[in-house]
Amino acid sequence: MEPKLDGLAISARYRDGCLVQLVTRGDGAAGEDVSHGIGVIAGLPERLAEPVTIEVRGEVLMTQAQFEAANAARTGAGSSAFANPRSAAAGSLRARDRSYRVEMTFFGYGALPLPADAGFGAGCSVSILVS
Incomplete structure (x- = not known):
């Protein structure tokens, strides 16, 4: 059983404690x-305190504040407002080329250890918003 949250389920993959990949x-x-x-996701640190290779689900x-800010940014860019926070989060996370960025929040509920040679991403070359 897992919690039902109204957003987009993702896996955050860390290699040696560095966030290297996000997958739906x-x-x-x-x-x-x-x-x-x-x-743009508050709650996902770039580096973990320990150099572990894990997948955080x-x-x-x-x-509500992020949704309101996202709608202000979206309508300010000439697009229609998002219908609801769930579609706003899912659409914003999937979007690659927009003239605006919106902040979202990560709520983790599980972690799985991965082999040290897991084949995904490399390095800690990104900046993360942490609340």
């Missing part, structure tokens, strides 16, 4: 790489 849950076997969204969502 997708169909349960394969998800969409949304690593380009690193840097959780949900990316928007608080």
Whole structure:
């Protein structure tokens, strides 16, 4: 059993304590790489306190304040307002080329150890907003 949050389920993959990849849950076997969204998700640190290789599972969502700010940014850029916080978080995380960025929040609910040679991403070359 897992909590039901109204956002987008993702896996945050860390190698040697560095955040290297974000992937949506997708169909349960394969998800969409949304690593380009690193840097706009509060609650996902760039580095962990320990140099572990793990996958942290959780949900990316928007608080009410983030949703209101996202709608202001979106309408300010000439687009229509988001319908709800869930679609705003999912659409914003998947978007690659927008003239604006919006902040989202990560709520983690599980972690899995991964082998040290897990084949994804490299390095800690991103900035993360941490609340």
